[in-house]
Amino acid sequence: MPGFRFLVGAGSYLMFMLSTAALSPQDAAAQDTSADAKKFVDEHVAKIRPLEIETGKAWWNANVSGKDEDFAKKEATENKLNETLSDTAQFERLKKIQEGKIGDAVLRRQIDLLYLQYLDKHVDPALLKRMTAKANTIEKAFNVFRAKVGEKSLSDSDVRQVLMKSKDSAERRGVWEGSKQVGADVENDLRDLVRLRNEAATGLGYPDYHVLQLHLSELKQAEVLKLFDELDVLTREPFAKAKGEIDAKLAKDYGISVDELRPWHYHDPFFQEPPAVYDADLNAPFVDADIQRICREFYAGIGLPIEDVLKRSDLYEKPGKSPHAFCTDIDREGDVRVLANIVPTEYWMSTMLHELGHAVYSSKNIPRELPYVVRGEAHILTTEGVAMMFERFSKDADWLAAYGVKVADKAKYSESGARMRRDRLLIFSRWAQVMFRFEKELYRDPSQDLNKLWWDLVEKYQLLKRPEGRNAPDYASKIHIVSAPAYYHNYLLGQLFACQLHAAIIRDGLHKSDPANAIYTREPRVGQFMKDKVFSQGRLKNWNELTKFATGEELNAKAFAVEFGGK
Ligand SMILES: [Zn+2]
Numbered sequence: 231m232p233g234f235r236f237l238v239g240a241g242s243y244l245m246f247m248l249s250t251a252a253l254s255p256q257d258a259a260a261q262d263t264s265a266d267a268k269k270f271v272d273e274h275v276a277k278i279r280p281l282e283i284e285t286g287k288a289w290w291n292a293n294v295s296g297k298d299e300d301f302a303k304k305e306a307t308e309n310k311l312n313e314t315l316s317d318t319a320q321f322e323r324l325k326k327i328q329e330g331k332i333g334d335a336v337l338r339r340q341i342d343l344l345y346l347q348y349l350d351k352h353v354d355p356a357l358l359k360r361m362t363a364k365a366n367t368i369e370k371a372f373n374v375f376r377a378k379v380g381e382k383s384l385s386d387s388d389v390r391q392v393l394m395k396s397k398d399s400a401e402r403r404g405v406w407e408g409s410k411q412v413g414a415d416v417e418n419d420l421r422d423l424v425r426l427r428n429e430a431a432t433g434l435g436y437p438d439y440h441v442l443q444l445h446l447s448e449l450k451q452a453e454v455l456k457l458f459d460e461l462d463v464l465t466r467e468p469f470a471k472a473k474g475e476i477d478a479k480l481a482k483d484y485g486i487s488v489d490e491l492r493p494w495h496y497h498d499p500f501f502q503e504p505p506a507v508y509d510a511d512l513n514a515p516f517v518d519a520d521i522q523r524i525c526r527e528f529y530a531g532i533g534l535p536i537e538d539v540l541k542r543s544d545l546y547e548k549p550g551k552s553p554h555a556f557c558t559d560i561d562r563e564g565d566v567r568v569l570a571n572i573v574p575t576e577y578w579m580s581t582m583l584h585e586l587g588h589a590v591y592s593s594k595n596i597p598r599e600l601p602y603v604v605r606g607e608a609h610i611l612t613t614e615g616v617a618m619m620f621e622r623f624s625k626d627a628d629w630l631a632a633y634g635v636k637v638a639d640k641a642k643y644s645e646s647g648a649r650m651r652r653d654r655l656l657i658f659s660r661w662a663q664v665m666f667r668f669e670k671e672l673y674r675d676p677s678q679d680l681n682k683l684w685w686d687l688v689e690k691y692q693l694l695k696r697p698e699g700r701n702a703p704d705y706a707s708k709i710h711i712v713s714a715p716a717y718y719h720n721y722l723l724g725q726l727f728a729c730q731l732h733a734a735i736i737r738d739g740l741h742k743s744d745p746a747n748a749i750y751t752r753e754p755r756v757g758q759f760m761k762d763k764v765f766s767q768g769r770l771k772n773w774n775e776l777t778k779f780a781t782g783e784e785l786n787a788k789a790f791a792v793e794f795g796g797k
Contacts, residue, residue: 264331282311285304288563311562361430406493437674470693600768616764767779
């Protein structure tokens with residue numbers, strides 16, 4: 231799953247949690263701290279902004295080159311930023327300011343956000359340093375990892391190609407197992423990292439790192455769990471039905487029985503995406519397609535051009551480079567870049583639409599007048615939501631035709647595409663269940679049998695069969711557990727946001743109906759809607775306030791259910 235760099239855990243919820251013992255901000259007797267608040271914010275921006283820019287650049291360089299010296303620089307800049315944010319005297323000062331009375335709402339919001347940013351770093355500097363070093367060691371192992379199969383050494387894309395195409399169960403199994411070796415390579419370091427993260431969380435008074443991470447982003451574990459339980463009920467039967475159809479097709483393709491299907495028979499290493507079992511070959515139209523050009527025309531057409539982003543980006547495979555995809559906002563003044571590894575497939579069409587979705591929801595379009603602290607996306611789930619909202623179009627023949635992509639049988643392609651979209655939502659929602667519940671348990675008790683826990687969850691939620699006799703740390707082959715911990719729920723909540731926002735654009739922006747099947751191409755009203763209803767707010771509102779502002783309702787599963795309910 232493509233990523234986004236900024237982990238912007240923030241909001242006012244935690245503030246009320248922590249302030250109950252002290253003076254509430256609404257307390258009439260509270261001291262007015264506005265003047266010091268203003269001073270604190272100014273000092274913060276003067277000191278932290280250059281460090282954040284430096285860190286962003288070092289992070290970018292390390293991922294592009296994969297070189298030791300670039301990773302060393304990345305680690306050094308991260309340490310410098312973390313040390314500055316973990317200054318105890320500054321944190322105590324901020325805490326007093328935050329407990330006081332601040333009349334101005336924008337200033338109040340900035341202080342609340344800064345409080346969470348500093349709280350996150352308010353752990354022992356030596357411990358922070360160890361966490362950063364550990365995470366970097368593991369990330370580097372992932373970046374240089376190639377799956378060894380016999381004499382061959384396969385890149386991420388090579389693995390994906392074999393899993394997409396091979397009809398040979400033994401070959402598939404070899405490649406799948408080869409791709410999981412990175413899990414065994416990093417297993418011990420990952421367990422160490424989990425313990426360090428938990429040590430940091432308990433030091434701040436939280437039961438474990440997972441609970442802390444959710445609090446830092448205005449979410450409560452119990453609330454998210456409740457929503458996930460509801461989504462489990464909502465998706466269980468449609469998922470079983472969709473998977474039954476997929477399994478029948480796969481078994482036929484490989485000449486085996488459905489009973490014999492194992493995890494390597496699906497088309498990606500985790501079954502997080504639908505296998506390409508549809509009547510139309512979704513990759514066929516892209517053989518000669520210029521993915522960059524299509525993205526450029528699409529985003530320009532909806533009034534959100536991304537020409538400058540593409541110029542600054544690094545978009546094709548090369549040795550040492552991160553095999554993944556992400557977007558990063560370097561300076562909150564428009565220096566926005568995408569790292570990708572484009573090959574002419576539907577996957578990369580959709581991934582580029584996704585990453586550029588992050589790019590338009592950045593300081594490119596968030597008003598420069600907003601103060602630095604609130605000049606970003608409201609929440610991870612809202613930027614993931616916007617990115618996922620745009621990626622949908624790569625599966626629609628009419629949409630592709632509008633950009634000159636030749637599709638042999640449009641009706642067949644769109645029908646397959648629609649089914650794939652529906653399956654994608656279902657399959658992804660079940661995969662997100664595994665990730666959320668696994669990480670929650672991982673941090674609750676890292677000493678438990680994690681190999682077993684992983685496969686128990688995979689069997690329960692994804693309905694996959696665990697390979698007989700396999701006892702390997704397959705969970706550790708998922709890079710997100712290292713580099714984006716306690717993060718995956720944002721994708722599923724983001725999917726809810728994507729469906730809800732898409733429905734609002736179709737209804738309120740374009741005055742049309744049938745959001746599940748609606749597309750748009752050269753339609754500047756879409757960009758205007760996004761600017762007015764989403765980008766203009768930056769981080770002034772929290773995620774749920776923004777959802778209500780943009781769509782008229784708080785975040786819920788209604789629009790999501792409409793989308794996978796089919797036509
Ligand atoms: Zn993303």
